[in-house]
Every structure is written in structure tokens, then in C-alpha cells.
Amino acid sequence: MINIDKLKFTYNNGFSLNVDELDVKKGDIVSIIGPNGAGKSTLIKIISKILKNYTGRIMIEDKELSNYSYKEISRKIAIVPQEFNTTFEYDVESVISTARLPYSRRFSFFETQEDKKIINEVLELVGLVKYKNKPFSLLSGGEKQKVMIARAFAQKTPILLLDEFSSHLDPGYTQNLLKLVKTMAEKERKTVLAIFHDINSAALFSDKIVVMKDGEIKYQGSPKEVFKESIMKEIFDIEVYIIEHPLNKIPQILYK
Amino acid sequence: MKSTQKQGGQLPLVLFLVFISLVLIIVFASFGSVKVEAKDVFLSLIGRQENEIYKNLIVNIRLPRVIGTFLVGAILAVSGNVLQLLVQNPLADPYMLGISSGASFGAVLYTALNSIYGFTLFLGLEGFSFLFAVLSTFIVLIIARQGKKLPILSLILSGVIVSFLFNSFTTLFTVMYWKNLIHVNLWLMGSTGNLAWSSNLKLLIILLVQFFIVLIFSKELNVLAMGEEMAVYSGINPESIKMLLILTTVLSVSFTVSQVGIIGFVGLIIPHIVRMIKGPYSFISNLYSVFFGGIFLMFADFLARTLFAPTELPIGVVTSIVGAPIFIYVMRRKERL
Ligand SMILES: Nc1ncnc2c1ncn2[C@@H]1O[C@H](COP(=O)(O)OP(=O)(O)OP(=O)(O)O)[C@@H](O)[C@H]1O
Ligand SMILES: [Mg+2]
Numbered sequence: 001m002i003n004i005d006k007l008k009f010t011y012n013n014g015f016s017l018n019v020d021e022l023d024v025k026k027g028d029i030v031s032i033i034g035p036n037g038a039g040k041s042t043l044i045k046i047i048s049k050i051l052k053n054y055t056g057r058i059m060i061e062d063k064e065l066s067n068y069s070y071k072e073i074s075r076k077i078a079i080v081p082q083e084f085n086t087t088f089e090y091d092v093e094s095v096i097s098t099a100r101l102p103y104s105r106r107f108s109f110f111e112t113q114e115d116k117k118i119i120n121e122v123l124e125l126v127g128l129v130k131y132k133n134k135p136f137s138l139l140s141g142g143e144k145q146k147v148m149i150a151r152a153f154a155q156k157t158p159i160l161l162l163d164e165f166s167s168h169l170d171p172g173y174t175q176n177l178l179k180l181v182k183t184m185a186e187k188e189r190k191t192v193l194a195i196f197h198d199i200n201s202a203a204l205f206s207d208k209i210v211v212m213k214d215g216e217i218k219y220q221g222s223p224k225e226v227f228k229e230s231i232m233k234e235i236f237d238i239e240v241y242i243i244e245h246p247l248n249k250i251p252q253i254l255y256k
Numbered sequence: 257m258k259s260t261q262k263q264g265g266q267l268p269l270v271l272f273l274v275f276i277s278l279v280l281i282i283v284f285a286s287f288g289s290v291k292v293e294a295k296d297v298f299l300s301l302i303g304r305q306e307n308e309i310y311k312n313l314i315v316n317i318r319l320p321r322v323i324g325t326f327l328v329g330a331i332l333a334v335s336g337n338v339l340q341l342l343v344q345n346p347l348a349d350p351y352m353l354g355i356s357s358g359a360s361f362g363a364v365l366y367t368a369l370n371s372i373y374g375f376t377l378f379l380g381l382e383g384f385s386f387l388f389a390v391l392s393t394f395i396v397l398i399i400a401r402q403g404k405k406l407p408i409l410s411l412i413l414s415g416v417i418v419s420f421l422f423n424s425f426t427t428l429f430t431v432m433y434w435k436n437l438i439h440v441n442l443w444l445m446g447s448t449g450n451l452a453w454s455s456n457l458k459l460l461i462i463l464l465v466q467f468f469i470v471l472i473f474s475k476e477l478n479v480l481a482m483g484e485e486m487a488v489y490s491g492i493n494p495e496s497i498k499m500l501l502i503l504t505t506v507l508s509v510s511f512t513v514s515q516v517g518i519i520g521f522v523g524l525i526i527p528h529i530v531r532m533i534k535g536p537y538s539f540i541s542n543l544y545s546v547f548f549g550g551i552f553l554m555f556a557d558f559l560a561r562t563l564f565a566p567t568e569l570p571i572g573v574v575t576s577i578v579g580a581p582i583f584i585y586v587m588r589r590k591e592r593l
Contacts, residue, residue, distance in 0.1 A: 074491025
């Protein structure tokens, strides 16, 4: 679904990203972990066509990314950005309705009935129905994240890119939304690439974990393969103890 | 806010605003150096006026001025709203791209060439100020451009820089040839007194075209107002739409400035007030900017004509005196943008 080959990208100020190889198969749920400034968001921004001057190859469903128009790619990929806010007082509904633009025709000025139905459904999913006509800019950080998740669902794409989508959520909602995204993804065979800072959530959430540092992928594999004390020490410079989750046998980290 | 307010359901209010605007056009047309009864204005309007002097005064002098003032106010307010949404800055105004400084320079240059060296150039004062307004904006756009992108911040910065440059040249000319340029200075502060039916027709066409383009791209403008990244997430090429909307705005405002001089604050304040009342939704806020801008400027023109009659104030002075306090008030409660 997403195949990256010898990707190279450099910011003006010198940071450079080098991804030799990354393959995400259809229906896979893949997490990216790594320290601040590792280049995780940069990678997501390249795949979402925000950053463009890269070299190498990025195939999305067997077609090179640069051959997609903005509209075409927005029907394939939905994004939950790390940070998002609005200057003006647009309400929650209008923020979510932008996810329906990839399907709108010129000279159709207002949302269709189908759009409205979808917007209500996704608001229901994240439990924000009563916020529908509240100004987005006045929501709390976690509420904004929920809206952006709802927005990404409303875009009805086969691929989801999530940049720390649970970083502002309380523990209950983190669990709730992790499960929700996972169930949605499995039910609709969505391909998910998600950045996490909470390493344990990453292990519970995904089939495969990609470990990035200094603009490169250092390790990738199943949670069992990459959850090693030595790797955690090397990447994050933390002392950890790794145990197995008693219920689902997934490795988890305890901080020493 | 009910969702219907973002979309349909506007008709009764819009009809009401149309009605109010028409009434105000008649009322304001009745004031001036000679007071004419509103009834007589109405009779002239429907072609039943028998008094030839009244008829001439109203049909050829008052009405074109009042209606033209409405159109100018509408164009400036819509342009301001589009630009503010586009650059995501509620303090942006249509002149920030160098239009006003370019237009001033063009006007001063023309007057200097004309009165000092005796050239009569076929374009006239209006043509010169229009061309230089467009020219200075193009310089701004070229400087601001980085590769294929037009980043908002560099747009604002180059606007400031180019404006400074053109303003310095204007000052230089004014200092060197000050005797001949006083009337240009007056012209620059704005007046809708010379508007005739022919220029009103052009203003009307400009307003309609501008409104039509903004209507077609209203969804895109909403997304751009949420940020360029949001536009990309939603499948929109931010650069091409931004360019189209900026060009439309620049041409409209440049033409308007060439007709009536520089009238400030309308394009800054009216969109603010409209969005405070109706929210930022592009179609709605542009629709209401037309009426609020038009009515506000007709009112300012009315004050300019009557406050110190028979002396007329430059309309730009009135909009500033009325506008500045409103602007300060709005800024101080900026939790609502
Ligand atoms: N627009 C930009 N221009 C220049 N450099 C940038 C830009 N955005 C990010 N960088 C730099 O690129 C590097 C990687 O940034 P990136 O946002 O990809 O990190 P990240 O892995 O997402 O970090 P975090 O976990 O803190 O979100 C950083 O050193 C950052 O300073
Ligand atoms: Mg990041």
C-alpha cells in the first residue's frame, strides 16, 4: 500500500531524512516511535504531499506519489496532524466538512445529504455530537484531537496517517480511541501509519513498529522484535525493564 | 449558531438588506448642497420627476455618487474579507499588498509629468494609478514568492517593504514639486464625488465578477482560512487558488482606488464586524460584507458631504475617524476574531 524506497529529504536548515526502505501492506497497522526531532512528522508530511522536494520513490497503491494530484491523494490518505488550530471561529461541523471536499463537485456550494450523514456519524463515534456547532478554536486540546480523528474518518480513505493522535487524550479516551481506530481499521481493512510517544500504546495498537532516530529508520519489526532493553537505551537513552502483557502476550515497558 | 445560518436560510435577511440599501440610497441622495425631498428622489428614480432641475441634479449627480459609493464600499469590504481569510490574519487589509502606495505613486507621477513637463498622457490620472497599483502588487508577489509557493508571512513583509519604497518616492515627488501636487493629495484621501454612471457600470461589473469567483471557490476559501496544510489534507492545491483570489482582489481594489482614491478602514473593519455577527463562513461573510460595506461607505459619504457643508471632507478622513475607534474596540476584544 505504501512502499518507500531510498527516500531523501532535506530542510533548508540542514536536517535530513533518509528512509532506505519502508513497506506498509494493505490492512497493516504500523507505528513509528522515536525521540523528538527524529523526523517522524517530516515523514508523514512528505507522504501527505505537504513537503514535496524529496528524492527517491514513494509508491501509494502502485502509483508514485508525485503523480497523484492533490485531489486524488486526498481520496487515498487522511491525516490527523500533530497540531492544528484555526484563526477564525469555524465551528466543529465546518472543520469536519472539509474532509468531504475530495468528493465535492465544482458548483456544489453546500454539503450534500450524504456529507451531513457522514459528519453526524463520525461525531457520534468520538462522542462529540453536542459540540457540532461550537467554535473549534475554543475546544480543549483533547477535544480538538477527537474532532481531527472524526475528520479523518469522514474522509473515508483506505489509508490513515496519525501523528500523535492520542497525545492530548486522557487515559480513558486514549484507550477508547485506540480501540476505535483499530476496530475501524480492521473492519474496513484500512492501512494505518501512526506516530506514538507512548511506546506501550504503540505495542498494543500495532502489528509492526518502526523505530526512527536522526532522520533514519534504525529498527523495524514486530513489537517483540524491537522491544529490547538495549534498543530502548540506544534510541531513547532510558533504562527500562520489559515484561509481557499478561492478557495478550504483547511486550510492555516498565521504567526503571 | 444553527447550521442553517452557514448555508441557506439567508434569503429573508438578504432581501431585508437589499430593501434597506435601496431606502438609504434614496435618503442619502436627498441630502447635499440643495436638500431634495426623498419623494422627489423616488420620483426621479422611476422617471416621473417633472422638475427638470431636480431631475438633472438627482439622476446625473446625486444618484451616481450614492450608488457608486455603495459599490466602492462593497468591493472594498469583500476584498478585505477575502484577503483576511486567505492570509488568516484578521488585521489584513486590501491595501497591504502595496496597492495604495502604488496607486499614490502613479497619481503623483502623472501629475508631476503632466503639470511640470506638460506631457499629456493618454491614460490619465486614473490609468496611471491603476497601472502602478497593479505594478506594485506584482512586485510584492514576485518578492514574496519562494519557488512555487507564496508563503503568507513573506507576502505581508514584502507588502510592507514595497509600500515603504513607493511611499518614499511619492514623498520625494511631493517635496520636490509640492505646489502642483496638493490636489493630488486631496484626491488620494478619497472622494466618491466624481463617480459617474459610466464608472459605476464598471464598478458593478467588477463587484459581480469578484462575487461570482468568490462564490465558486467559497468552500476552498473556507479551507484555506483554516490553513494551507488543511487545504492539502482536503485535496486542494493551495497555491493556485490563493493566486487566483489574490489576483481578483488586487485588480478589483486597484481599479476602485483609481476611481475614488484611497479610502481606508472599510476593508479592514467591515469584514471584522460581519464575521463577529455571522461567523467566518466565506459565502455568508462575503455576502454580508457587500451590504455592510456599501451601507457604511454611503453613510461615511453622507457625513463627508454634510458635516461641514458646503465644504466637503475627504471621505477617507471620515472612514478613518469613524473607523479607528471601532477598530480599537474590536481589537481589544480580540478573543472573538
Ligand atoms: N519546517 C521546518 N523547517 C526546517 N526544519 C524543520 C521543519 N520542521 C521540522 N524541522 C526539523 O526537522 C527535524 C525533525 O522534525 P520532525 O517534526 O519530523 O520531528 P518529530 O520526529 O516529529 O519530533 P516530535 O516527536 O518532537 O514531534 C527537527 O530537527 C526539526 O527541527
Ligand atoms: Mg512530530
